[in-house]
Amino acid sequence: MNLFKSAVIAAVLGVSITVIGCQTNGKELTQESPKVKFVVTDAMQTKFYDTHGNIIEEPEPGDPLYGQDAQYEGIRPLYTDNGDGTVTDDNTGLMWQQTPPKDKMTYDEAMEYVEKLELGGYTDWRLPTIKESFSLANLDGQLNVGDTNQSVPYIDSDYFDFFYDEGRPYTGSYWTSSVTRIPAENEYEEMEKNYGFNWADGHLKSYGDGYSLDGSTSGSSIPAGVRAVRGEEGVYGVNDFTDNRDGTITDQATGLMWSQKDSGAVNDDGTLRSEDDENFGLGRTWVDTLVWVQNMNAAQYLGYSDWRLPDAKELQSIVQYGISELPATDSDYFDLSRTDSYMWTSTTCGDFPDTALYFAFGKAYGINLMTGGVPAGQGPEGGEQMGPPPEDVNDPMENEVESFVTVDATVADFVDTHGPGAMRNDYKDVTGTATQAPALSRELWSKLYGEEYPYDFDPSDETTLFDLSASENAADYIVLYNYALLVRDAD
Numbered sequence: 001m002n003l004f005k006s007a008v009i010a011a012v013l014g015v016s017i018t019v020i021g022c023q024t025n026g027k028e029l030t031q032e033s034p035k036v037k038f039v040v041t042d043a044m045q046t047k048f049y050d051t052h053g054n055i056i057e058e059p060e061p062g063d064p065l066y067g068q069d070a071q072y073e074g075i076r077p078l079y080t081d082n083g084d085g086t087v088t089d090d091n092t093g094l095m096w097q098q099t100p101p102k103d104k105m106t107y108d109e110a111m112e113y114v115e116k117l118e119l120g121g122y123t124d125w126r127l128p129t130i131k132e133s134f135s136l137a138n139l140d141g142q143l144n145v146g147d148t149n150q151s152v153p154y155i156d157s158d159y160f161d162f163f164y165d166e167g168r169p170y171t172g173s174y175w176t177s178s179v180t181r182i183p184a185e186n187e188y189e190e191m192e193k194n195y196g197f198n199w200a201d202g203h204l205k206s207y208g209d210g211y212s213l214d215g216s217t218s219g220s221s222i223p224a225g226v227r228a229v230r231g232e233e234g235v236y237g238v239n240d241f242t243d244n245r246d247g248t249i250t251d252q253a254t255g256l257m258w259s260q261k262d263s264g265a266v267n268d269d270g271t272l273r274s275e276d277d278e279n280f281g282l283g284r285t286w287v288d289t290l291v292w293v294q295n296m297n298a299a300q301y302l303g304y305s306d307w308r309l310p311d312a313k314e315l316q317s318i319v320q321y322g323i324s325e326l327p328a329t330d331s332d333y334f335d336l337s338r339t340d341s342y343m344w345t346s347t348t349c350g351d352f353p354d355t356a357l358y359f360a361f362g363k364a365y366g367i368n369l370m371t372g373g374v375p376a377g378q379g380p381e382g383g384e385q386m387g388p389p390p391e392d393v394n395d396p397m398e399n400e401v402e403s404f405v406t407v408d409a410t411v412a413d414f415v416d417t418h419g420p421g422a423m424r425n426d427y428k429d430v431t432g433t434a435t436q437a438p439a440l441s442r443e444l445w446s447k448l449y450g451e452e453y454p455y456d457f458d459p460s461d462e463t464t465l466f467d468l469s470a471s472e473n474a475a476d477y478i479v480l481y482n483y484a485l486l487v488r489d490a491d
Helices: 107-116 130-134 286-298 312-316 439-449 472-477
Strands: 021-024 027-030 079-081 086-089 095-097 191-197 204-212 241-243 248-251 256-259 342-348 355-360 365-367 373-375 404-406 414-416 423-427 487-489
Touching: 107 204, 130 191, 130 312, 286 342, 312 342, 312 355
Parallel strands: none
Antiparallel strands: 021 027, 079 086, 086 095, 191 204, 241 248, 248 256, 256 487, 342 355, 355 423, 365 414, 373 404
16 A cells, blocks of 8 residues: 655645736736645656566565655656646646647756747746746656657656657657856856756756857857747745754655655664764665665654655646755755755666666766767767667667767766766666666776775676776766665654
């Protein structure tokens, strides 16, 4: 039987009326500006998986795999088709464009499009923030690049239209108004990158929008989709934290309570590690993290026994996009064991179910193809790509870099390719598919944290199936040991 998260906010919201005078074809319109609330709805994952990605029966308490996303059911998404090309999210109050344009646009084109858009009798459309966009995510999706008719988009297709790119079906990212603001450490990071959620393959990353961090034009905007939104701004995605002075933080905006410290600072018995403890800042695999959460409940950590590992939508709710310092959350409230860190979610990656999703609270590293890449077919072995899992010819992440591969990459070639707050995926365990962190992963660890790679490593074990030097998406597989924050419904 599922455990139910308490519904902390009423499902159906009222609408406040704001009179906006605007001219369209010489006629003044009176517009209703929807009142918005920061409601985090369920990630909608319905299946249970083992570490190899197989669908399994629902785990029982005490099972190492107990506590994954489908174990808990939160606030159900609730939409109204307004019959005029718009859809209202009855939980958040946001109104959305139902059918996006089929053609992709540059960032400037997208801004011009929403500025001119008149739909449903309204002209106050805009690009959503990344949190507003992700509020629509349905993480029970799955992409089949060989036959998109067998694919399930990562959005509720009963209410929202979505079109797969016929040539590259894995390219389904849509523009938002959220951009990276972390100071650049190299030429690559000087490019301003705009966050988008990919409704085709379930990735959340940032991409070049044609500008540099200083506001100048770089001319390198990617093409992406547009789905406009309207509604009160500066509400959805804005946290209202309260420090409870007991090691917990309550977000009054969402009704969620969080642990202030992450798992890198907490032992299995619930006691805290001091910073000079040799185990301080050590991460855990996804499976070990699920066990750790169960241990925290058994120990009544911080006085509670109903903690859970947050699902992807819950964890994203506390990411701070657009800040200029790491980690990418509010450091006035959260005390993370490492500045450049990565936090597990309870959500399995739909396209690669042997992996689980995590968010980069530090930089979302990947290979810099501007300096380390060559055109496909011109590298060693004819430029063979090795994006994991390499044996899967339908791997959308492998195809995503079909134009480039990297040759003889070093740890210096890692840059912040997709921005703090990007959602990535990593193997759930270090048994089976991948039992060793690749060499570049170990080197990056040392570079990030100023210490030798701390986990067991057997150089004679050659079961790792991929080489980080050959994939732009290497950031998805850098750290096999990540961290975790706990969440529960506030009383």
